[in-house]
Amino acid sequence: MTDLLQSVVNGLLIGAVFALVAVGLTLIYGVMDVINFAHGEMVMLGMYTSFFAWSLLGLDPLLSIPLAGVSIALTGALMYFGAVGRVLGRSPLAQVIVTFGLQVFLRGLAQFLWTPNTRTVPRPWAAGLRWEIGPVVIGGPQVIMAVGALLATGAVAYFMNRTRLGGAVRAAGEDPAAASLMGIDPRKMYALCWVIAGLATGVAGALLMNSYSASPTAGVSFVLMAFVVVAFGGFGSITGAALAGLLVGVAQGVVGLYAPSYTLAAALALYLVVVLVRPQGLLGTR
Amino acid sequence: MLTVRDLHVDYAGVVALRGVDLRVGAGELVALVGANGAGKSTLLAAVSGLHRPVRGTVTFLDEDVSGLPAYRIARRGAVLVPEGRRLFGHQTVVQNLLLGGYHRTAAEREAELARVYELFPVLAERSGQRAGTLSGGEQQMVALGRALMSRPKLLMLDEPSLGISPKFTKMIFEVLAEIRRAGTTMLLVEQNLRAALELADRAYVLQTGEVVMSGPADELAASDEVRRSYLGL
Numbered sequence: 001m002t003d004l005l006q007s008v009v010n011g012l013l014i015g016a017v018f019a020l021v022a023v024g025l026t027l028i029y030g031v032m033d034v035i036n037f038a039h040g041e042m043v044m045l046g047m048y049t050s051f052f053a054w055s056l057l058g059l060d061p062l063l064s065i066p067l068a069g070v071s072i073a074l075t076g077a078l079m080y081f082g083a084v085g086r087v088l089g090r091s092p093l094a095q096v097i098v099t100f101g102l103q104v105f106l107r108g109l110a111q112f113l114w115t116p117n118t119r120t121v122p123r124p125w126a127a128g129l130r131w132e133i134g135p136v137v138i139g140g141p142q143v144i145m146a147v148g149a150l151l152a153t154g155a156v157a158y159f160m161n162r163t164r165l166g167g168a169v170r171a172a173g174e175d176p177a178a179a180s181l182m183g184i185d186p187r188k189m190y191a192l193c194w195v196i197a198g199l200a201t202g203v204a205g206a207l208l209m210n211s212y213s214a215s216p217t218a219g220v221s222f223v224l225m226a227f228v229v230v231a232f233g234g235f236g237s238i239t240g241a242a243l244a245g246l247l248v249g250v251a252q253g254v255v256g257l258y259a260p261s262y263t264l265a266a267a268l269a270l271y272l273v274v275v276l277v278r279p280q281g282l283l284g285t286r
Numbered sequence: 287m288l289t290v291r292d293l294h295v296d297y298a299g300v301v302a303l304r305g306v307d308l309r310v311g312a313g314e315l316v317a318l319v320g321a322n323g324a325g326k327s328t329l330l331a332a333v334s335g336l337h338r339p340v341r342g343t344v345t346f347l348d349e350d351v352s353g354l355p356a357y358r359i360a361r362r363g364a365v366l367v368p369e370g371r372r373l374f375g376h377q378t379v380v381q382n383l384l385l386g387g388y389h390r391t392a393a394e395r396e397a398e399l400a401r402v403y404e405l406f407p408v409l410a411e412r413s414g415q416r417a418g419t420l421s422g423g424e425q426q427m428v429a430l431g432r433a434l435m436s437r438p439k440l441l442m443l444d445e446p447s448l449g450i451s452p453k454f455t456k457m458i459f460e461v462l463a464e465i466r467r468a469g470t471t472m473l474l475v476e477q478n479l480r481a482a483l484e485l486a487d488r489a490y491v492l493q494t495g496e497v498v499m500s501g502p503a504d505e506l507a508a509s510d511e512v513r514r515s516y517l518g519l
Contacts, residue, residue, distance in 0.1 A: 164384065164388070167377060167381050167384070167385060168385065168388060170374070170376070170377065171374045171377070171385050174374050174375065174376060174377075175372055175374060177336055177356065177368075177372070178368065178372035178373075178374070179357075179374075179385075180335070180336075180355065180356035180357040180360065181334065181336075181356055181357075181360050181365065181366050181368060181372075181433075182357075182360060182385050182386055182388050182432070182436070183357050183360040183361040183388055183389045183436065184357055184385070184388055185355070185357045186357075
């Protein structure tokens with residue numbers, strides 16, 4: 001029983017990170033109908049940013065969150081203006097090829113610049129923290145990552161659902177021509193989605209350095225989960241992604257308790273069930 | 287206020303407009319009439335920047351706006367209420383209205399919102415409801431209100447009564463008359479000819495992408511030839 005409780009708690013904590021990674025993916029899909037296959041590479045770049053902030057400047061991963069967020073937000077803008085924005089309105093295949101190309105390019109670039117070796121921040125500040133609540137033990141890095149991820153996810157949800165600019169982004173996503181009749185430039189809104197996705201993945205990358213290592217393929221496992229989370233939560237739904245992130249985390253944690261080698265299979269099985277039973281996802285509308 | 291000269295537009299590979307000339311003076315209400323497929327909607331789409339003209343110019347407030355993207359033309363004050371209303375169905379009534387005033391200051395938006403609620407009291411009651419769940423007539427009110435939020439200098443309306451009950455149509459036309467009294471210039475495409483010609487100062491009759499007749503609305507409405515040949519009355 002204690003073990004089960006512990007697994008659920010662990011699952012919720014990592015699930016929050018899945019949610020944050022998924023938010024940018026679902027935002028870009030929901031507004032632009034573009035699947036960003038380079039999303040995991042944005043997380044990876046965020047991790048490296050945080051690592052070098054530590055190795056060159058001595059900054060703890062917690063302190064490099066703003067730096068990583070801003071750097072990857074700029075990277076997102078660059079990806080939009082340099083590549084994705086140039087194939088808007090072309091065939092969906094062109095868009096897939098562009099984001100897939102960005103994935104290969106960024107992974108290769110990381111390997112070229114920083115070698116395939118893993119890079120770890122040895123003793124982040126959060127590693128010194130540890131809580132015991134009854135029988136459940138929770139580590140500082142896990143709590144810090146979860147709290148940071150929930151705050152960042154909440155901030156994106158707030159921006160999209162409660163602010164004027166967020167409403168304009170959603171309007172451009174729903175009907176770009178109608179939005180332009182309101183004087184809203186849809187392309188600017190698309191670019192903003194990439195900036196927000198960059199911000200979210202950059203923050204996620206820095207948070208992850210509290211407990212994970214950076215490497216050219218470090219983003220892969222998280223983005224795989226993010227795809228599951230996006231589909232599970234409903235394509236385009238940020239609240240759905242947050243909810244689904246937590247659920248996928250718990251499913252993974254609980255299955256990991258009984259059959260550690262099947263954690264990934266569990267997440268994908270959950271996805272399969274959702275697709276068969278409720279194809280639009282938890283909170284999706286289409 | 288608006289001058290269209292020798293406008294040619296292709297739409298979906300077909301010639302939709304061939305050499306249209308049209309003028310709307312400040313404070314005027316001009317109607318565009320003609321059968322389905324005559325090019326009325328295409329003309330509004332070209333003026334508002336949704337379609338690029340192949341040839342010809344659109345001059346708005348003494349500036350050439352032909353070929354500008356729609357969002358720039360909208361910001362200059364030529365605003366289209368598109369056919370089919372095109373609301374943001376997932377957002378609430380008040381969110382839709384506020385998007386219409388996107389480029390104005392917060393104080394201006396508040397003032398304009400109060401005015402729209404005065405014109406359409408039912409929208410104040412429904413302000414928190416998702417626009418997609420409203421009836422057709424109510425949606426048309428939101429679409430019109432949303433356009434008014436920007437305080438347009440030229441208001442273009444594409445079939446405001448399409449698919450709407452007679453009761454709501456009457457209400458919409460009453461509001462249009464009121465907006466017009468307030469001095470807003472309008473260009474109206476409307477299948478309900480009687481209502482359109484009653485309201486308009488002047489009208490243009492379009493047929494297969496060309497202006498075949500134009501003049502004061504009451505004269506066109508009275509002309510037997512127009513009624514028979516072009517308007518199917």
